Amino acid sequence: MAPAILKSQPGTRPSECAPAGWLRSKMPWIGTVPCGEKTKCRMTVSVRAVAVDHVLPPPLDMKTAMQRAGPSVQERFWDEVLKRRDIIDDGHGVEMAESLTQHAWSPGPGHQSLTRLWDGIRAEAARLATSEAVLSPSIHASILSHASLSSCLAHLLAAKLASSTLLAPQLAHLISQIYESHPEALEAASADLQATVERDPACEGEVQALLYGKGWQAVQAHRAAHVLWLAGRRSLALALQSRASVAWSVDVHPAAA
Structure with a gap:
């Protein structure tokens, strides 16, 4: 229970008050007022402390409010955040709509x-396909049949995100275009993959992590999904968010940077 706020309540009779000296020793902020000027009374009346039922919460900054809102935050909240573009992060201005290039990762x-x-x-995949015949078709389809990491990753994610109405070939083409137009996203994927191998x-x-x-x-x-959101393709970004929630039980709003 939060500590009560103390406020003064005037009009207290002297017989209801504790000794003024004792109150001042226990609560130095509690003052005394004259009992009556006209009667020249020398007694003092202590101001009685009264508990208030509630305490006003401290103000929240935008960063804390966003963290508390979590994945359940509504889309219009993120719209307002993106319009403001003045989020403060550790004392430095950070714009939510900035591209990944401006927050470039360094090796x-x-x-x-x-x-x-x-x-x-x-x-590594070739060795695994040779030693595990059962996994060989999967390894060839997922890794060895692709000429680049971007193609491999695009088809891998598409297979995970696809549904009966969201087709894998279209998703693979879409993600390949994202990596082509935003090479920093592929660099970030590479960094994430290497960090997983090093720290887990x-x-x-790498094959296991991939x-x-x-x-x-x-x-x-x-x-x-974040790249699509910043490009104004919000319906498609939200569709990827929904499919990611089904595939990996991870629900992150595409506006989150």
Whole structure:
């Protein structure tokens, strides 16, 4: 229960009050007022502390309000946020509608380029397809049949997001276009994949993270939906959000950066 706010209640009779000295020692902010000027009374009447039932909550900044709103926030809330474009993050202005390029990720020590990462993935996939005959068709369809990481990832995400009315070939073409027009999204996917392999003790390699990493896949689907949202294709972005929620049980609004 929140602490009560104390306020003064005038008109208290002297017989109802505790000794003024005791009150002042316990509550130094409690003052005394004259009992009566006309009668020249020397007694003082202490102001009685009265508890108020509620405490006004402290004001929330926009960043805290967004964090508390979570995934259930309504679309019109995000519309207002994007219109304002003055969100404060750690004392520095951050615009929600800025592109990923303006928040560019920089490679860390030991980071592999896209070409080197893709070559390593293909080599690992070839070894796995040879050693596990049951997995060979899946490995060939998911990795070895593609010429680049962007093509591989586009078809992988499309297969996960597709439904009876949202067709995989169309989704694969859409995501490939996103990676072509926003290469920073593919760089971010590469960084996420390498970070998963480096930091997850249960992950044994890039192929495992690429094919079976639910969290990693969900993040890449959100990146694609976010690009669509910023491009004004909000219905399609929300459709990807809905399919991602079904595929990975991860629900992130496409406006979230």
